Amino acid sequence: MSHFGRSGPPDISDTYSLLILNITFRTTADDLFPLFDKYGKVVDIFIPKDRRTGDSRGFAFVRYKYADEAQKAVDRLDGRVVDGREITVQFAKYGPNAERIHKGRIVESAPRSGHRSRSRSPRRRHRDDHYRDRDYRRSRSRSHDRYERDRYRGKDKDSRRRSRSRSASPDYSKGRGRGRYDDDRRSVSRSISASPARCSPSPRKSTSPRKSPPRGESPDRRSRDGRSPSR
DNA sequence: GTTGAGCGTT
Secondary structure, eight states: OOOTTSSSOOOOSSOEEEEEESOOTTOOHHHHHHHHHTTSOEEEEEOOBOTTTOOBOSOEEEEESSHHHHHHHHHHHTTOEETTEEOEEEEOSSSTTHHHIIIIIOBTTBOTTOOOTTOOOOOOOOSOOOHHHHHHHHHHTTSOHHHHHHHHHHHHHHHHHHHHHHHTOHHHHHHHHHOHHHHHHHHHHHHHHHHHHHHSOOHHHHHSSSSOOOTTHHHHHHHHHHHTTTO
């Protein structure tokens, strides 16, 4: 029975948004409403959800009617354990009413209710309010870092190994420095030399001259041949 | 069914 965020922002004329972080993925607006409503007049609660899956993203926005109440809620609910998890309550930086806060009405470090020592410093990051972060975060979420990292590591290792292989030929580099043509010639020479080797097993050729050259063998051979001398 | 730094819908 919560029409919060059902049809967009209801009335954000005089509301102050709070950002609730570190909430469980199962926590809904209904669960937060009573908790936050206890400390003030909650106008609306909005929990961003994934468009595809519709799952909660782990944070919510609570709009208060009055700033002092919002500040109070921040001081009282920040660090409160909800559903077995410690939530983080702080003023929302961006949003429809964020400008109001920035205008001078409310300052992050100017709580009229008093100065709470326990108010953790809000990590005021630079203006990196780009959707890029969101995508990045989303991407990082759900996906297993371990898995991806492992995969990357394997790739990296392979790449490094190959790199080393390449790097382990300084002599070649030196000798090739001036004799590039030589290298080319040598390549050709090798090509010719390998020519017989490639065509030496003729048997299969006669078996199927052009219909189906043992699938995979032909391209594989070519691929390797073209890559080895080239690099 | 999992996850965990962050900033939002018509």
